[in-house]
Amino acid sequence: MKLEATNTTNKLARMRTINEALALIKRQDPDTAVTYNFIRKLLDGDKVRHFRSGSRYILNFDDLLNELNMN
Numbered sequence: 654m655k656l657e658a659t660n661t662t663n664k665l666a667r668m669r670t671i672n673e674a675l676a677l678i679k680r681q682d683p684d685t686a687v688t689y690n691f692i693r694k695l696l697d698g699d700k701v702r703h704f705r706s707g708s709r710y711i712l713n714f715d716d717l718l719n720e721l722n723m724n
Contacts, residue, residue, distance in 0.1 A: 667713070672689070675687065
């Protein structure tokens with residue numbers, strides 16, 4: 654099953670925490686192998702646009718989906 658990114662230039666970016674993004678992915682694919690640490694490594698490797706708010710990572714959910722669909 655392929656999750657689709659829905660971001661266009663006219664829409665606001667879907668920004669999520671790692672836990673929120675993981676919950677959305679698991680809702681679509683309960684047997685996913687994607688984990689919190691896997692997403693965190695993608696962020697640390699600058700594969701997905703993100704920023705920090707205190708100790709939380711806030712990521713662009715559409716970038717995450719695009720990165721997962723490329724691999």
